[in-house]
């Protein structure tokens with residue numbers, strides 16, 4: 001997306017129709033571009049990135065098929081919805097075979113088109129999630145910083161582990177680098193030119209997780225508008241990374257076990273067995289063995305996944321890595337700043353429950369709030385020195401009493417502005433600096449009317 005608003009392109013030669021759609025969609029908060037003929041639609045497709053394209057089929061110069069073809073070529077993940085005149089459904093079906101997402105008839109019902117658009121955009125988000133994860137898969141060993149003997153041992157074994165076809169289960173506390181290890185295993189293997197597909201079992205509801213993994217056939221359930229490949233197919237001959245394995249619903253565990261045992265499965269609503277050869281790397285920060293003894297996780301599946309166990313130790317058990325990691329993060333931010341010896345010592349002694357991710361956030365935040373070349377121990381946040389929860393700056397003197405709400409809001413506001421300043425207005429980065437989700441960051445900006 002160009003900005004952070006969802007962008008939709010409407011290609012429609014009938015003025016009236018074009019304007020109704022534009023009004024409707026702008027009313028829903030989307031940013032809408034319009035083209036009154038195919039040629040202009042094609043030009044826009046080349047210039048902008050759209051989240052959704054809606055195109056009439058019948059147009060004088062370049063018709064809807066031409067727009068569809070162009071869209072598939074410049075941005076294959078952008079869903080395209082075709083508009084057809086009543087009584088020409090065949091055209092629409094033809095377009096769907098060519099890769100259109102769905103179609104609507106003229107005249108249409110407002111609610112119908114709203115729903116189709118909403119679904120199309122949701123689908124696009126899922127698709128994007130998967131490619132992002134694929135694009136991210138460029139880590140080799142060189143990105144894993146460590147001087148710790150047991151970590152070194154793991155890294156040394158990783159190349160050999162990568163060469164084997166056996167499934168790997170990576171365990172370790174949150175933020176210890178399990179994702180990095182999973183990436184490295186793929187990139188060190190002879191599967192590296194095939195897909196690395198990652199999915200987080202904790203973030204999708206059960207039904208969606210199932211349809212993402214196994215795919216579906218058109219009509220398998222409401223909303224299954226076309227056939228769709230599952231991640232197992234996409235990961236064929238490559239690696240499937242199942243993150244947060246402990247969250248895999250029990251019923252899906254059985255299905256997963258079956259695929260591992262037989263190497264084949266069916267898409268939801270499908271009638272033919274598909275055969276795949278996939279290496280499964282899974283990760284968890286929970287104790288899966290305990291989940292097994294509590295009856296929450298299938299024992300047979302556990303053994304299948306855990307053919308090769310890799311345990312990533314927490315940061316507090318490899319404190320020698322802390323100064324190296326600090327350096328690494330400073331370099332990655334292109335920062336000339338350094339931490340004083342005393343400041344580094346404080347960081348070395350902190351328990352780091354959030355492990356490397358937490359360290360990374362603290363370093364980033366200190367870069368943000370310190371103007372000195374050398375960051376001194378006095379600047380280390382109190383939460384670190386006290387080993388306590390985050391506190392926003394020095395507490396005000398209570399004296400005769402203070403108004404806590406506006407006081408906290410002032411602090412919050414100043415941090416939001418500082419973060420935006422420091423990142424040159426890049427909201428995603430600013431949110432990260434403050435340890436906030438993008439949503440919550442955006443919400444706070446709106447609350448204080450910060451532009």
Ligand SMILES: Nc1ncnc2c1ncn2[C@@H]1O[C@H](COP(=O)(O)OP(=O)(O)OP(=O)(O)O)[C@@H](O)[C@H]1O
Nearest residue numbers: 143144145173174175176177178179180285356357
């Ligand atoms: N040894 C390392 N060297 C450099 N960077 C690291 C190292 N380990 C972790 N990181 C960085 O720390 C952050 C957290 O790592 P990662 O996402 O791999 O952790 P995780 O164990 O998968 O966490 P979670 O359990 O929350 O999924 C990432 O930004 C990663 O790049």
Ligand SMILES: [Mg+2]
Nearest residue numbers: 178179243283
């Ligand atoms: Mg992870």
